[in-house]
Amino acid sequence: MFQLEHVSHRYDEGDGRGREALKDVSLSIARGEFVAVIGHNGSGKSTLAKHLNALLLPTEGRVLVNGMDTRESANLWAIRQSAGMVFQNPDNQIVATAVEEDVAFGPENLGVPPAEIRRRVDEALAIVGMSEFRRSAPHLLSGGQKQRIAIAGVLAMRPEALILDEPTAMLDPSGRREVLETVVRLNREEGITIVYITHFMEEAVRAGRVVVMDGGRVVLDGPPREVFARAAELRRLGLDVPQVTELALALRERGIDLPAGILTAEELVAELCRYESLT
Amino acid sequence: MPIRVVDVSYTYQPGTPFAATALKGINLTINEGEFLGLIGHTGSGKSTLIQHLNGLLVPTEGQVLVDGVDTRVRATRRAIRQKVGLVFQYPEHQLFEETVAKDVGFGPRNLGLTEDEVEERVEEALAMVGLDAAKYGPRSPFDLSGGEMRRVAIAGVLAMRPQYLVLDEPTAGLDPRGRDEILGELADLHKRLGLTVILVSHSMEDVARLVDRLVVLHRGRVAAEGKPRELFQRAEELKRLGLGIPQITEFMRRFSELHPGARTDILTVEEAVEEILRHLRRRGHA
Numbered sequence: 001m002f003q004l005e006h007v008s009h010r011y012d013e014g015d016g017r018g019r020e021a022l023k024d025v026s027l028s029i030a031r032g033e034f035v036a037v038i039g040h041n042g043s044g045k046s047t048l049a050k051h052l053n054a055l056l057l058p059t060e061g062r063v064l065v066n067g068m069d070t071r072e073s074a075n076l077w078a079i080r081q082s083a084g085m086v087f088q089n090p091d092n093q094i095v096a097t098a099v100e101e102d103v104a105f106g107p108e109n110l111g112v113p114p115a116e117i118r119r120r121v122d123e124a125l126a127i128v129g130m131s132e133f134r135r136s137a138p139h140l141l142s143g144g145q146k147q148r149i150a151i152a153g154v155l156a157m158r159p160e161a162l163i164l165d166e167p168t169a170m171l172d173p174s175g176r177r178e179v180l181e182t183v184v185r186l187n188r189e190e191g192i193t194i195v196y197i198t199h200f201m202e203e204a205v206r207a208g209r210v211v212v213m214d215g216g217r218v219v220l221d222g223p224p225r226e227v228f229a230r231a232a233e234l235r236r237l238g239l240d241v242p243q244v245t246e247l248a249l250a251l252r253e254r255g256i257d258l259p260a261g262i263l264t265a266e267e268l269v270a271e272l273c274r275y276e277s278l279t
Numbered sequence: 280m281p282i283r284v285v286d287v288s289y290t291y292q293p294g295t296p297f298a299a300t301a302l303k304g305i306n307l308t309i310n311e312g313e314f315l316g317l318i319g320h321t322g323s324g325k326s327t328l329i330q331h332l333n334g335l336l337v338p339t340e341g342q343v344l345v346d347g348v349d350t351r352v353r354a355t356r357r358a359i360r361q362k363v364g365l366v367f368q369y370p371e372h373q374l375f376e377e378t379v380a381k382d383v384g385f386g387p388r389n390l391g392l393t394e395d396e397v398e399e400r401v402e403e404a405l406a407m408v409g410l411d412a413a414k415y416g417p418r419s420p421f422d423l424s425g426g427e428m429r430r431v432a433i434a435g436v437l438a439m440r441p442q443y444l445v446l447d448e449p450t451a452g453l454d455p456r457g458r459d460e461i462l463g464e465l466a467d468l469h470k471r472l473g474l475t476v477i478l479v480s481h482s483m484e485d486v487a488r489l490v491d492r493l494v495v496l497h498r499g500r501v502a503a504e505g506k507p508r509e510l511f512q513r514a515e516e517l518k519r520l521g522l523g524i525p526q527i528t529e530f531m532r533r534f535s536e537l538h539p540g541a542r543t544d545i546l547t548v549e550e551a552v553e554e555i556l557r558h559l560r561r562r563g564h565a
Contacts, residue, residue, distance in 0.1 A: 041453065042425070171481070172481045174320055177523075239454070250548060272555070
């Protein structure tokens, strides 16, 4: 789906030198993957995400989306349609005064026929579980609901991939749960490729693969179990591990024989039971 | 002296078709030296309430008394704003000066202090947020990282030497290190200087390990209140209110289902380690 080949990106800061936000990044994301991207502020996460749908173009190297080079302006529409983007602040992404009009905005601009728009809007709202709100005013919805509307707006474009840049940063706990569960479902049931940028480690755990960025480079890349087993390294990078993983590591240090990379409460409870039955 | 919120109701745009009641009969006393956490889902009234604490909003009904002074009295409002420092969400959006020192010194300079006094306040406030004035003072605030910008913005409020510091989600959007730095500094200000801190947060993990007391707002009312250790035992109730409990507390609930007698009022990973080891030892496994 996405192929980054030796991608570097330098922001022009008007001083002739610029700031290099991505340094020789090579990364391949297959169709249907759920990839979480973590890293401290300024590590290059958002710059990376913006390369995936040609919002930014590489200074060096190239990005292919379904084989289309993002530097070719003729590919722009096809790329943006196959890879939709959702940002941090839902209020900046909603344009219309009724939910269904907002969701219809994208396909309308694509010149999709009205009957087809109707179908897509209904379908997109059903997928994010917001059908009953289709005539509501977006500004009266909760943060989590607004963010689901923003996601529906992208889904109505029928993208193959969804890129989400800290979609839960501004939400309360229930809003965070709503959005994350929606994204997990989109990946599992609709087969949509997900690239999910987050500062919440317990969200990254839900992905199939975690990419860790630091200083514009990819420094770790693997399944969550392997990445979060390297707690000391993550802390050095200004990151964290989920509380349950931290607890399991602390118990290991105190002599309780547990496997590395425990990610969820269920797993740790099961492993502690196993430990007890063996000792 | 405390901040007392007495029977406060607040309606936005009263008397119009857009009238919306954001607070309904709130009673709350915030004691000096307290570290108070304010939680509630989006739209529960948190932001409206904290704007009442320094007189940015005045109650439609009821009254707010800051050290005994009513915020509705116009003549004392300036003094109240100085006493109660308010840090908004994403405060770095309000940075505007050419240098960090000028930005942090903006408030004190408006108080009519001498340049020496302003400089002293700037140094002091930057040190409070862990930034060295000599190094950061001359820099442009816009060249800093997101976490540093936010700390500069908080320093701008601290430079007014408030007695009460109110922060609306000060760690939103920050990475784990930036978050830990700011929370560590708040805990330090509270402990070392006895500053009263009122923290609005969506992170149950953060409030669990920091605050003395939690107040839960729901639809403009105080829906629950208590010490974190007690309040986070009420998981079902908090979930109904659109909130949750810290991951580690959730884990201990599950652990105790299979290990009767294990404590569930656990707030930090360190506490959980000790409790689990104690439990395994008692059963002869460790």
